[in-house]
Amino acid sequence: MSQYITSIGYNVFFDNTLAALQQFVQGSTYSKVLILVDRHTSEHCLPLLQAAMPGFDGYDIIEIDPGEENKNIDFCIGIWKMMLDFGADRQSLLINLGGGVVTDMGGFAASTFKRGIDFVQVPTTLLSQVDASVGGKTGIDMDNVKNIIGTFAQPKAVFIADRFLATLDKRQLVSGFAEVIKHGLIADKAFYETVKGMDAADLSLEHIRHSVAIKNEVVTQDPTEKGLRKILNFGHTIGHAIEGYSLAHDANPLLHGEAIAVGMICEGYLAHRANGLAKDALDDLIYTFRTHFPDYTYHAGIYDSLIALMKNDKKNSGDRIGFALISDIGRCSIDQFVGEELIRESLDFYRELVG
Numbered sequence: 310m311s312q313y314i315t316s317i318g319y320n321v322f323f324d325n326t327l328a329a330l331q332q333f334v335q336g337s338t339y340s341k342v343l344i345l346v347d348r349h350t351s352e353h354c355l356p357l358l359q360a361a362m363p364g365f366d367g368y369d370i371i372e373i374d375p376g377e378e379n380k381n382i383d384f385c386i387g388i389w390k391m392m393l394d395f396g397a398d399r400q401s402l403l404i405n406l407g408g409g410v411v412t413d414m415g416g417f418a419a420s421t422f423k424r425g426i427d428f429v430q431v432p433t434t435l436l437s438q439v440d441a442s443v444g445g446k447t448g449i450d451m452d453n454v455k456n457i458i459g460t461f462a463q464p465k466a467v468f469i470a471d472r473f474l475a476t477l478d479k480r481q482l483v484s485g486f487a488e489v490i491k492h493g494l495i496a497d498k499a500f501y502e503t504v505k506g507m508d509a510a511d512l513s514l515e516h517i518r519h520s521v522a523i524k525n526e527v528v529t530q531d532p533t534e535k536g537l538r539k540i541l542n543f544g545h546t547i548g549h550a551i552e553g554y555s556l557a558h559d560a561n562p563l564l565h566g567e568a569i570a571v572g573m574i575c576e577g578y579l580a581h582r583a584n585g586l587a588k589d590a591l592d593d594l595i596y597t598f599r600t601h602f603p604d605y606t607y608h609a610g611i612y613d614s615l616i617a618l619m620k621n622d623k624k625n626s627g628d629r630i631g632f633a634l635i636s637d638i639g640r641c642s643i644d645q646f647v648g649e650e651l652i653r654e655s656l657d658f659y660r661e662l663v664g
């Protein structure tokens with residue numbers, strides 16, 4: 310296995326990762342090093358990082374509460390304030406040690422603090438290792454709209470160590486599996502066929518590396534999502550709306566990957582109705598997601614709220630709601646605009662499917 314993948318001006322390390330991080334930090338001339346963690350990564354991941362950098366204690370820790378509900382401007386202000394309190398300057402480095410919430414919000418905080426300081430991503434969930442830490446999308450949510458404020462800002466490096474996954478609970482692991490399956494569905498049929506029947510816990514570092522390689526192939530060609538990169542958003546127009554809605558209304562809200570899995574079934578239906586996806590491919594996709602993910606039950610009364618959330622999707626054009634839709638397993642089309650009636654039909658389709 311190659312030691313690293315080169316992305317948009319930085320490397321994604323997979324091998325001897327924490328040693329590579331140590332080399333990066335201790336070989337650098339940063340005036341200050343700050344580490345952003347949430348409460349869980351502070352407990353489970355920070356000790357591994359500290360052990361990998363023996364004798365190095367020249368850093369300050371910023372700790373936030375965990376969870377998507379905290380990926381917002383209030384917590385971001387908290388991060389900026391802590392950076393100020395610790396005396397961070399333009400030559401400082403922020404290490405984001407955590408899942409996608411920490412890497413997205415930490416990347417955003419770093420990319421805007423004093424007009425931008427360096428940051429590196431040390432992803433600690435499956436989801437952030439296969440997807441969120443790579444490609445430079447950073448951001449926060451607002452009013453249940455996902456990632457509506459953000460930047461494209463590339464990290465200086467990404468350090469992926471699968472040993473962090475040992476403390477991740479099963480539900481979180483499976484959530485990340487949704488993005489692994491997505492990468493197969495949009496661009497690599499053989500990979501989809503390989504992983505679709507696997508248990509998320511059996512994914513190896515090589516599967517993680519392959520998943521990153523698929524994403525990297527896309528983002529290096531289109532870093533700021535002018536075209537091709539939109540394929541990475543398959544399942545997200547409806548999935549993000551469901552995630553935002555669930556976050557606001559459910560006692561135990563869906564995780565990102567769980568919502569995207571529902572979104573990929575609904576958008577799979579749209580792909581079948583409007584983009585030539587064969588019925589047997591749709592059935593296969595449905596079987597795969599329903600094998601791995603819990604059903605989500607909702608009633609038709611929420612459709613207006615979901616459509617209102619979809620109207621904020623970044624792929625929209627004017628008043629048209631934009632989608633990336635697969636046309637076959639491993640092939641995906643961008644700039645598919647679908648009318649509200651068919652979107653509602655896809656929501657009905659899922660609702661009837663799960664009874």
Ligand SMILES: NC(=O)c1ccc[n+]([C@@H]2O[C@H](COP(=O)([O-])OP(=O)(O)OC[C@H]3O[C@@H](n4cnc5c(N)ncnc54)[C@H](O)[C@@H]3O)[C@@H](O)[C@H]2O)c1
Pocket residue numbers: 347348349350353354375376377380407408409410411413433434435436437440441442443444445446447455456473474475476477478481484485488564565566
């Ligand atoms: N920027 C991108 O390209 C991109 C891609 C996909 C998803 N995302 C974003 O990522 C976020 C979801 O990320 P996530 O699924 O990693 O969620 P998360 O960051 O909320 O982490 C999930 C939970 O696991 C805990 N945790 C993290 N690492 C742990 C470990 N090693 N051991 C024990 N507990 C650990 C966290 O504290 C949290 O409670 C969403 O906000 C989504 O929008 C961004």
Ligand SMILES: O=C(O)C(=O)C[C@@H](O)[C@H](O)[C@H](O)COP(=O)(O)O
Pocket residue numbers: 440444446455456457488534538541542545623
């Ligand atoms: O990297 C991308 O591009 C993606 O779309 C990856 C998605 O899995 C991820 O959830 C991303 O955060 C969605 O971005 P958004 O632009 O739809 O908010």
Ligand SMILES: [Zn+2]
Pocket residue numbers: 440488545565569
């Ligand atoms: Zn996603």
